[in-house]
Amino acid sequence: MGQEITTSQLRKWLLAYAARIIENEAHLTKLDTAIGDADHGVNMRRGMSKLKERLKEEKQSEDVSSFLRSVAMTLISGIGGAAGPLYGTFFLRAATSPTNGSSIDLVQLTQMFRYGLDGLQQRGKAQADDKTMIDTMQPAVEAMEAALAAHQSPAVILAAARQAAHLGMKHTIEIEARKGRASYLGPHSIGHQDPGATSAYFLFETAAEVFTKTGAG
Amino acid sequence: MGQEITTSQLRKWLLAYAARIIENEAHLTKLDTAIGDADHGVNMRRGMSKLKERLKEEKQSEDVSSFLRSVAMTLISGIGGAAGPLYGTFFLRAATSPTNGSSIDLVQLTQMFRYGLDGLQQRGKAQADDKTMIDTMQPAVEAMEAALAAHQSPAVILAAARQAAHLGMKHTIEIEARKGRASYLGPHSIGHQDPGATSAYFLFETAAEVFTKTGAG
Amino acid sequence: MQSLVNQPGSAITQSLRGMALCHPDTIKVHFDPDYVERTAPCPSGKVAVISGSGSGHEPLPIGYVGLGMLDAACPGPIFTSPSPVQLMAAVHSADHGSGVLFIVKNYAGGVLNTELTIEMALQEGIDARYVLVNDDVAIPEVANRRGLGAATLACKIAGAAAESGYSLDATVNVTQRAVAASRSMGVGTNVNTLPRNGLGVNLADDSIELGVGIHGEPGEVRSVKQGMPEIVDLILPPILDDLPFAPRDRVLLLISGMGGTPPLELYLFSEAIHERMAAHQLRVERQLIGNYLTSLGRGGYTMTLMKLDDELLGLWDAPVHTPALHW
Amino acid sequence: MQSLVNQPGSAITQSLRGMALCHPDTIKVHFDPDYVERTAPCPSGKVAVISGSGSGHEPLPIGYVGLGMLDAACPGPIFTSPSPVQLMAAVHSADHGSGVLFIVKNYAGGVLNTELTIEMALQEGIDARYVLVNDDVAIPEVANRRGLGAATLACKIAGAAAESGYSLDATVNVTQRAVAASRSMGVGTNVNTLPRNGLGVNLADDSIELGVGIHGEPGEVRSVKQGMPEIVDLILPPILDDLPFAPRDRVLLLISGMGGTPPLELYLFSEAIHERMAAHQLRVERQLIGNYLTSLGRGGYTMTLMKLDDELLGLWDAPVHTPALHW
Numbered sequence A, B: 001m002g003q004e005i006t007t008s009q010l011r012k013w014l015l016a017y018a019a020r021i022i023e024n025e026a027h028l029t030k031l032d033t034a035i036g037d038a039d040h041g042v043n044m045r046r047g048m049s050k051l052k053e054r055l056k057e058e059k060q061s062e063d064v065s066s067f068l069r070s071v072a073m074t075l076i077s078g079i080g081g082a083a084g085p086l087y088g089t090f091f092l093r094a095a096t097s098p099t100n101g102s103s104i105d106l107v108q109l110t111q112m113f114r115y116g117l118d119g120l121q122q123r124g125k126a127q128a129d130d131k132t133m134i135d136t137m138q139p140a141v142e143a144m145e146a147a148l149a150a151h152q153s154p155a156v157i158l159a160a161a162r163q164a165a166h167l168g169m170k171h172t173i174e175i176e177a178r179k180g181r182a183s184y185l186g187p188h189s190i191g192h193q194d195p196g197a198t199s200a201y202f203l204f205e206t207a208a209e210v211f212t213k214t215g216a217g
Numbered sequence C, D: 001m002q003s004l005v006n007q008p009g010s011a012i013t014q015s016l017r018g019m020a021l022c023h024p025d026t027i028k029v030h031f032d033p034d035y036v037e038r039t040a041p042c043p044s045g046k047v048a049v050i051s052g053s054g055s056g057h058e059p060l061p062i063g064y065v066g067l068g069m070l071d072a073a074c075p076g077p078i079f080t081s082p083s084p085v086q087l088m089a090a091v092h093s094a095d096h097g098s099g100v101l102f103i104v105k106n107y108a109g110g111v112l113n114t115e116l117t118i119e120m121a122l123q124e125g126i127d128a129r130y131v132l133v134n135d136d137v138a139i140p141e142v143a144n145r146r147g148l149g150a151a152t153l154a155c156k157i158a159g160a161a162a163e164s165g166y167s168l169d170a171t172v173n174v175t176q177r178a179v180a181a182s183r184s185m186g187v188g189t190n191v192n193t194l195p196r197n198g199l200g201v202n203l204a205d206d207s208i209e210l211g212v213g214i215h216g217e218p219g220e221v222r223s224v225k226q227g228m229p230e231i232v233d234l235i236l237p238p239i240l241d242d243l244p245f246a247p248r249d250r251v252l253l254l255i256s257g258m259g260g261t262p263p264l265e266l267y268l269f270s271e272a273i274h275e276r277m278a279a280h281q282l283r284v285e286r287q288l289i290g291n292y293l294t295s296l297g298r299g300g301y302t303m304t305l306m307k308l309d310d311e312l313l314g315l316w317d318a319p320v321h322t323p324a325l326h327w
């Protein structure tokens, strides 16, 4: 577990995330058109443009907590809608997880995700199977924790998170929405993938890509 | 010129006119759609329904003037738009032309049309070639007057009126509107037949049909 | 749900009844013939001010009935002027011996029906006149210019003058001055259509219809790439040059939606107008923004400017208590 | 001309500036973060009342800023709630030490952003609360009910209470009572669509969308053969049975167009409602008819009933001076 992820690597991760979201703007909006109000892509792209601006200023040896807090504030002001305070709270709370100052190890990365997930869940009061981003994040964080407990390698831990996130995202197709705008559709929401679950998946996908490449080994 | 047209024959004429307009409601509205506000058929049908109601009460030996005045008031309240006061004034003024009490001869019928036309023209201030109902009525009345002066038979006088009205109506296709809503279109009004000129034509068409059949001989 | 409004006759009647039920303290509706009168008592010797209009332009004219504005109003069928029978009923209700002024938008039907009514009124010994509203600069020939937003302004000015005791002559004069000081133009934004018939072509997303009428009379289709400022630059010069309005003129600005325009878009339009007002050094002393002259549910707006003087400003500010204007 | 409203960002900013330019005596607009505050001075010790909302519902919320109603309001992007950064700017402008009340329509975004803002305000030692508006009976589960016309009513009641010196607790309580006494439902009449995307299907001429939302949330498509009375018979029972409203109840009736509804049609709707109000022996003590809660330019309307008591009636009648409500 000697691998350390620096603030600068977290920055790379979030830049990759921003790029992935911007590539997928139309896709996210299309998903939100089917069961929401057709703006999730627009909202996320607005937030990611602001995030990219913010991430341009690379401060020397910035500590992880204040970095995550500033990401949170950027997302809170930039995304809007329901997703803004949810992603914002995720990072606000992640910023309170233990660090080594300007880096975290894989245990701490897993804790960071756990803190973020718990914060998001307290904010939104959604449960698993309500057809929200929780359905992506909760299995992903649980998979990380399990892999960590099983002393897996960083690459395996991150791959497990990504795979669980993917399954969770796909699972939202099968279930009925009980939170957010899609809930107004009741059973008609079944058969459609949740937009927020999709944007949340990219968090784990890009984490696996960036941290495996830069950090593993 | 011994032919007398009684109030009851005038009633038959206007019943035939009302029926002809109602048959042609869609046609008149279509013409008004091209160069006006798409209601001439609706307006005329509304007026004709009221006129038919009014004409149901056949009063014994009603005199021509009061009959025509009551037709005028019915059209004024029933048609609306520009056509209502124009047709209304036509009959109001026609009601002041000379009669023999409860009948008129062909000289008086021609005078009746002339009085009506002059009144309508004073009301609307349109000239020939402004692309209005005047373009139907003025040549028709002039043709009646000419045929009368040439001592033609009633059937010929009425046929001349109908034919001149028809030519006048068709002539409106070629000219630019200078009165009414069609005038806003300027040169774009060319190529379309005027709706009011069309509804006015039916006055002469039905007069020729009804008075030739019932009165001639 | 086009069919709701298209039921001939009964929709107008029911909508009229609806308006009366929504404003029972202000207006009273009569049927067959259809007209609306104010409930507020009239000062003795007051000139009566009346306006008729085809329906589909609400709140005009019924929404302008009440203290300080119209004494009575008559709604015709959709886009079709009311009949002399209706107008005479309004005259009988509103005339108190000091004469009657009709406010008439310049469309053939309105003018002809009013002239016929005035002949009837004169035969009964009632002094009746009309003021023609013809503020639409989209029509080059002045004689053919249509009535737009200045109809609302004329009803307010005439009503305030009459309420404060102006004679018939004086009411006619000041109302004519108000119309002569007003210029307007319309812009259509969605469907190039006669709403009644569901005909017409959708405008492209970047196109407007310049100089459109309020009965579906077509305007000139223009593609607009720069958004609102470009639209305002198309309508403002014809308006300003026609009077003409000059720097430092005091003006009243009326911006009306056509019934299908989102408030968001109307304020967007207002912003571009205000910017240009400042650039032209026009002093916007008073303004009204909302649905004041509509064209059923079509998208679009009209802009009206009236050059103000102290008399017009005073009459504008005078109290008014109607369904649509209230101060 | 869909494109006019669709320019992301700048359309909102310009429309906001437009509204401020149209009502310079009443509101003042700030940008980046965007919020609007009243120009009227506040009585000392006054509780601050704030509301945020996605844009596209104008006049809500900006048109309700002013004396006797909101102290500040924040517009989000189209149909997207404003951010805590905007809401905190409004808090800093409006709070005078007596606490802050947010009026929040029950949509996930509005609630989540407000809750986050309240946490931030509490961290700064500012007492902040919110009242959730959830009057839409089209949603069976009470927890998911959306905010409709009661948002307008809540802003008025809360604003009047705060203006007259109610404490934060008392303002919260009476506003909650107002919401609890209110029920609404919406009807869409033209396009079954998300306006932003130009998607969606035109409704048939004889069809409506029952229980539609104000962000294009679909309702139930119903064919309506008998016109307005049939529509009112579809929405009234769910509204009346839910509170329930009982004969001889005093009620406030709010009828709002969705931005693309001709006034003629809105009065047609009103007529059918008034007829049923009489049949149910409900006493309509106060009413408001117009565009008060819109959904960009879509066709349709919402109807809201609030059961009145003397306190609510007094607060409703209290003076108000905002762009949209004024008495």
Ligand SMILES: Nc1ncnc2c1ncn2[C@@H]1O[C@H](COP(=O)(O)OP(=O)(O)O)[C@@H](O)[C@H]1O
Pocket: A032, A036, A037, A039, A040, A043, A044, A080, A081, A082, A083, A084, A086, A123, A124, A125, A126, A131, A132, A133, A134, A179, A180, A181, A194, A195, A196, A197, D080, D081, D108, D109
């Ligand atoms: N209470 C909640 N908890 C967790 N996620 C939620 C909640 N409400 C909504 N979401 C997520 O937010 C997404 C929608 O975000 P977005 O479209 O940006 O906001 P809005 O719904 O305000 O338009 C949904 O797909 C869902 O995943």
Ligand SMILES: Nc1ncnc2c1ncn2[C@@H]1O[C@H](COP(=O)(O)OP(=O)(O)O)[C@@H](O)[C@H]1O
Pocket: B032, B036, B037, B039, B040, B043, B044, B080, B081, B082, B083, B084, B086, B123, B124, B125, B126, B131, B132, B133, B134, B179, B180, B181, B194, B195, B196, B197, C080, C081, C108, C109
């Ligand atoms: N000044 C006028 N003189 C004679 N006829 C006129 C005049 N103005 C309009 N018209 C006639 O009226 C017809 C239109 O009538 P209609 O559609 O019923 O009224 P509106 O134009 O008010 O909708 C035109 O086709 C024209 O023939």
Ligand SMILES: [Mg+2]
Pocket: A032, A036, A037, A038, A039, A040, A081
């Ligand atoms: Mg959304």
Ligand SMILES: [Mg+2]
Pocket: B032, B036, B037, B038, B039, B040, B081, B181
């Ligand atoms: Mg016509």
Ligand SMILES: [Mg+2]
Pocket: B037, B039, B081, B082, C079, C080, C081, C109
């Ligand atoms: Mg007409």
Ligand SMILES: [Mg+2]
Pocket: A037, A039, A081, A082, D079, D080, D081, D109
């Ligand atoms: Mg949204």
